[in-house]
Amino acid sequence: MDRILIFLLDSSNAILVLMLVSLGLAVIFGLMNVINMAHGEFLVLGAYGVLTLQWAGLPFAACLVIAPMLVALIGLAAEELLIRRTYERLLDTILATWGLSLVLRQGLVLIYGPGSHAVAAPDMGSVPVFGEIYPVYRLVVMALSAAAIAFTFWVFFRTALGLQARAVIANRNMAACLGINTRMLDRLTFAFGAGLAGLAGAVMSPLISVDPNAGLGWLVPGFLSILVAGLGSLSGPIVGAAGVGAVDSLAAAISSPVWAQLTVFVAAIIVIRFFPQGLMALKRREA
Amino acid sequence: MLEIQELHAGYGGGEVLRGLSLGVAHGEIVALLGRNGMGKTTLLRCIMGLLPHAAGSIRLEGQPLSGLDCFEIARRGVAYVPQGREIFGQLTVEENLRLAALRGGTIETGYDLFPGLRARAKDPGGSLSGGQQQQLAIARAMVAKPRLLLLDEPSEGIQPSVVNEIADIVTRSVRSMGLSVLLVEQNTDLALRVADRAVFVDHGVDAASIASRAVTREILASYMEL
Amino acid sequence: MENLSRRGVLKGAASVALAAALPMPAVLGAGTIKIGVVQPFSGGLELFGNQAKLGLDLAAAEINAAGGIGGSTVELIYEDDKTDPKTAVERATSLIRKDGVMAISGPITSNNRDAMMPTMSRSKVPLLYATNYEGGGCDRYLFSFNTVPNQELEQLIPALKENAGDSFYMFGADYVWPQKMFEAAETIVTGLGGKSAGKEFTPWGVKDFAPVVRRVKDSGAKCLLFALPGADGITFIRQAEDLGLLNDVTVGFLGFAETYLGAFGEGKGQNMWVTVPFAASMTDPGPAEFVAKIRKAAGDGVPISHYAFTHYNSLNAVKAALEKTGKMDSEGLVDGLTELNVKTPTGDILIGKDHHVTMNMFLAKTEGAGLAVVKPLGAIAPAPGCA
Ligand SMILES: Nc1ncnc2c1ncn2[C@@H]1O[C@H](COP(=O)(O)OP(=O)(O)OP(=O)(O)O)[C@@H](O)[C@H]1O
Ligand SMILES: [Mg+2]
Numbered sequence: 001m002d003r004i005l006i007f008l009l010d011s012s013n014a015i016l017v018l019m020l021v022s023l024g025l026a027v028i029f030g031l032m033n034v035i036n037m038a039h040g041e042f043l044v045l046g047a048y049g050v051l052t053l054q055w056a057g058l059p060f061a062a063c064l065v066i067a068p069m070l071v072a073l074i075g076l077a078a079e080e081l082l083i084r085r086t087y088e089r090l091l092d093t094i095l096a097t098w099g100l101s102l103v104l105r106q107g108l109v110l111i112y113g114p115g116s117h118a119v120a121a122p123d124m125g126s127v128p129v130f131g132e133i134y135p136v137y138r139l140v141v142m143a144l145s146a147a148a149i150a151f152t153f154w155v156f157f158r159t160a161l162g163l164q165a166r167a168v169i170a171n172r173n174m175a176a177c178l179g180i181n182t183r184m185l186d187r188l189t190f191a192f193g194a195g196l197a198g199l200a201g202a203v204m205s206p207l208i209s210v211d212p213n214a215g216l217g218w219l220v221p222g223f224l225s226i227l228v229a230g231l232g233s234l235s236g237p238i239v240g241a242a243g244v245g246a247v248d249s250l251a252a253a254i255s256s257p258v259w260a261q262l263t264v265f266v267a268a269i270i271v272i273r274f275f276p277q278g279l280m281a282l283k284r285r286e287a
Numbered sequence: 288m289l290e291i292q293e294l295h296a297g298y299g300g301g302e303v304l305r306g307l308s309l310g311v312a313h314g315e316i317v318a319l320l321g322r323n324g325m326g327k328t329t330l331l332r333c334i335m336g337l338l339p340h341a342a343g344s345i346r347l348e349g350q351p352l353s354g355l356d357c358f359e360i361a362r363r364g365v366a367y368v369p370q371g372r373e374i375f376g377q378l379t380v381e382e383n384l385r386l387a388a389l390r391g392g393t394i395e396t397g398y399d400l401f402p403g404l405r406a407r408a409k410d411p412g413g414s415l416s417g418g419q420q421q422q423l424a425i426a427r428a429m430v431a432k433p434r435l436l437l438l439d440e441p442s443e444g445i446q447p448s449v450v451n452e453i454a455d456i457v458t459r460s461v462r463s464m465g466l467s468v469l470l471v472e473q474n475t476d477l478a479l480r481v482a483d484r485a486v487f488v489d490h491g492v493d494a495a496s497i498a499s500r501a502v503t504r505e506i507l508a509s510y511m512e513l
Numbered sequence: 514m515e516n517l518s519r520r521g522v523l524k525g526a527a528s529v530a531l532a533a534a535l536p537m538p539a540v541l542g543a544g545t546i547k548i549g550v551v552q553p554f555s556g557g558l559e560l561f562g563n564q565a566k567l568g569l570d571l572a573a574a575e576i577n578a579a580g581g582i583g584g585s586t587v588e589l590i591y592e593d594d595k596t597d598p599k600t601a602v603e604r605a606t607s608l609i610r611k612d613g614v615m616a617i618s619g620p621i622t623s624n625n626r627d628a629m630m631p632t633m634s635r636s637k638v639p640l641l642y643a644t645n646y647e648g649g650g651c652d653r654y655l656f657s658f659n660t661v662p663n664q665e666l667e668q669l670i671p672a673l674k675e676n677a678g679d680s681f682y683m684f685g686a687d688y689v690w691p692q693k694m695f696e697a698a699e700t701i702v703t704g705l706g707g708k709s710a711g712k713e714f715t716p717w718g719v720k721d722f723a724p725v726v727r728r729v730k731d732s733g734a735k736c737l738l739f740a741l742p743g744a745d746g747i748t749f750i751r752q753a754e755d756l757g758l759l760n761d762v763t764v765g766f767l768g769f770a771e772t773y774l775g776a777f778g779e780g781k782g783q784n785m786w787v788t789v790p791f792a793a794s795m796t797d798p799g800p801a802e803f804v805a806k807i808r809k810a811a812g813d814g815v816p817i818s819h820y821a822f823t824h825y826n827s828l829n830a831v832k833a834a835l836e837k838t839g840k841m842d843s844e845g846l847v848d849g850l851t852e853l854n855v856k857t858p859t860g861d862i863l864i865g866k867d868h869h870v871t872m873n874m875f876l877a878k879t880e881g882a883g884l885a886v887v888k889p890l891g892a893i894a895p896a897p898g899c900a
Contacts (some may be wrong), residue, residue: 010723017720106555113558115745118778121755135755160389167375167386173337176357176372177366178387178431183356206833207755208720209747209776217718252724257715258687260724 005130015245016145022225022237024196030169031189034093038101040215042194045071046201047210060122068198075194108212121206230278288467294343303329305491316468318478321488333412336360361427366433372424376413387430397426412498539551545588549608551619556596567721569824598628599709605629609636643823647693653897656868658827662697663896669702669788677763679707685740686713710734722752740767747776785879790872791822792884799858830855869895
């Protein structure tokens with residue numbers, strides 16, 4: 001029994017972070033129809049942000065707060081300088097954001113070198129959980145991710161800003177006809193999505209190798225998550241990430257990471273084959 | 288109020304509006320009439336800034352609207368009820384109204400206009416009947432406290448009895464507020480009943496401007512029949 | 514003044530035109546030996562490419578300062594393979610055709626090496642490969658200057674068994690090098706009467722190793738033979754440490770290099786055991802001098818690993834080989850390299866008939882911020898698996 005609970009705890013960690021990543025992707029795609037290939041780099045920027053702020057002598061908690069905001073600012077600049085010129089041309093958004101990802105990665109290599117860096121893990125110790133000694137920081141990662149997801153939903157479903165964003169997602173022109181500044185919302189949403197990725201990178205930074213290529217490992221499952229669940233809604237990526245993450249963790253726990261990756265891909269292909277609109281579309285049809 | 292001069296606009300290569308001029312005075316209701324595909328919707332989209340115009344001018348209270356974004360035009364007091372209504376189907380009735388009330392105005396204006404909407408406040412806009420959706424689209428426009436209301440075929444696809452009811456409510460409300468209205472309508476009887484004046488559009492130009500009372504069967508036939 | 518400079522330009526242009534028109538060997542002249550270098554300087558493995566460059570640059574500088582090879586200076590022509598096999602082949606082809614190089618140093622990955630080899634054999638230009646790999650690269654035009662699995666494992670496994678326990682869990686990346694490593698390891702473990710507690714592989718890019726860590730813990734293994742190179746390896750070690758695995762098992766880190774140091778965080782990643790042909794912390798005069806020379810050229814901050822060392826050796830071997838045969842071409846080089854003794858900072862290495870090297874090896878472990886040598890293991894001969 002304890003083994004299962006520990007497994008659930010381990011998986012929740014991975015799944016919650018994946019949810020953050022895919023939520024950011026989906027927010028950006030939903031509002032702007034931009035497939036953000038640079039999302040992984042935004043995540044990595046969050047980790048480097050923590051690293052740099054730590055070097056500057058800031059306490060870890062402050063780094064966790066500031067780094068995602070810096071990433072959001074970088075997202076804002078990227079949107080203004082590059083992304084907005086590609087709106088409504090899906091292929092161009094892919095190319096532009098892909099180019100952006102190369103630039104960001106190379107920039108990191110130039111500034112920080114190609115090697116791995118270590119973000120000093122905050123010394124929070126461990127607590128006994130279900131008969132295992134469990135690192136407290138992992139519990140913090142889960143709590144922060146869950147809080148950020150809840151915050152995102154709160155923003156989108158409980159604030160005027162979120163209402164406008166949902167209106168723009170549904171019908172950009174009509175939203176503008178009601179006096180909504182869609183450009184402003186594009187900027188904010190892109191920054192917000194980038195910030196979510198930055199947060200994911202920031203909270204994970206003490207648990208991973210911080211290097212310029214670290215983002216790729218999240219981008220692929222992140223995209224799978226939103227493909228599996230469909231792009232229609234904000235809960236899509238949450239459901240998708242839960243599915244992808246759970247299948248991955250379960251298969252990895254039962255057999256090995258190699259089989260886990262294979263299982264995830266096969267499961268995703270089956271889902272996409274039989275529910276091309278995504279699992280969430282199925283639910284909507286029934287509703 | 289609204290002054291349009293020598294407007295040219297179109298899609299891609301094809302020019303749809305070919306030098307159309309038109310004015311709407313304060314508190315005036317103008318019906319824009321013409322056969323299908325003559326460019327009525329195109330004109331409204333130009334006024335809203337959804338479609339750029341190639342030449343000519345659009346002025347609101349003497350201020351040029353050219354080059355402004357749609358949202359800025361909306362904030363200057365132009366409200367649009369588009370053909371096909373375009374309510375937000377996934378958002379609730381109340382959210383639809385709240386969106387319009389974000390910059391001043393209250394959603395109560397909308398409920399007062401069509402009290403039937405209040406009972407459906409928490410339902411998604413997409414679940415309403417056609418008539419109610421049209422009520423919502425109009426209510427949404429009125430909530431924003433506009434100075435100029437653009438209505439594109441509000442009667443399309445709605446039962447005639449409901450149409451008249453809606454028309455009466457809107458006309459009364461508009462008159463009492465002194466709103467200016469530009470109404471596009473295929474139902475000429477209805478249009479002429481509520482409007483002060485009719486402007487006939489033919490192949491992208493304003494062919495005639497006639498007081499509603501003076502519009503005869505013959506005039507109608509010449510501009511409206513194929 | 515104006516006239517003069519214009520004439521200078523004309524002369525320059527004329528000589529360029531002349532050079533372009535002449536056939537290759539004449540342009541080459543007697544004065545230079547061109548060695549191509551195909552290494553990753555972008556695309557993910559640039560750390561290793563940079564290590565190779567440290568060693569090669571130092572060797573070239575020393576050789577040229579001492580009068581070159583038979584009077585000719587060594588010129589290194591660097592190309593970035595972007596860590597990509599297709600690019601590696603393109604760059605190799607261009608180095609051979611356009612630059613007429615005598616040999617090519619590189620690459621890092623087995624993928625790139627396998628991709629380049631057909632071109633090398635066909636062009637009869639030797640590839641000087643100085644990265645530890647899985648073995649089995651047996652070709653007249655391939656020379657390996659780093660270790661193959663048995664050289665790393667032969668002494669590491671007994672040392673782990675003695676110091677930590679006799680059950681071994683093996684975890685590595687899902688490709689040929691870890692697979693061959695673990696095959697060799699299993700033979701050695703069984704031969705010593707030890708137990709294999711489990712073996713598994715992971716694809717690249719995995720970010721959550723908790724399931725693997727739990728499984729290794731549950732297996733009760735005392736030693737973890739670890740063959741997951743690069744950033745993923747660092748991520749695993751960080752999470753293994755965080756989840757308490759490193760208290761239970763001692764890690765035998767395969768393919769370790771000093772480039773990893775510092776990536777685990779301060780005071781982390783301690784007591785991981787390795788066998789290496791070189792460690793920057795060695796205090797003997799030879800290695801210490803080597804380290805000092807590289808530090809002088811490249812700065813104090815750079816990590817110096819056995820990759821710098823083996824690449825340094827490979828270019829010195831070229832000099833020794835050419836001087837042995839006196840034939841200044843690719844075939845002369847191949848003949849000269851075979852069964853050649855080369856002096857290195859850690860003692861002589863012997864290039865065998867099978868083109869792999871017998872080298873002095875050292876047992877070491879991570880300690881503090883560095884790699885501490887536990888004991889020298891003497892020369893270990895390669896078992897590259899060539900018939
Ligand atoms: N998005 C578009 N792209 C290209 N052509 C268009 C577009 N929308 C309309 N048109 C064309 O422009 C012309 C005018 O269309 P418009 O919608 O303005 O006419 P309308 O007078 O509103 O007609 P209806 O009574 O059918 O609503 C038509 O020929 C139509 O085919
Ligand atoms: Mg129309």
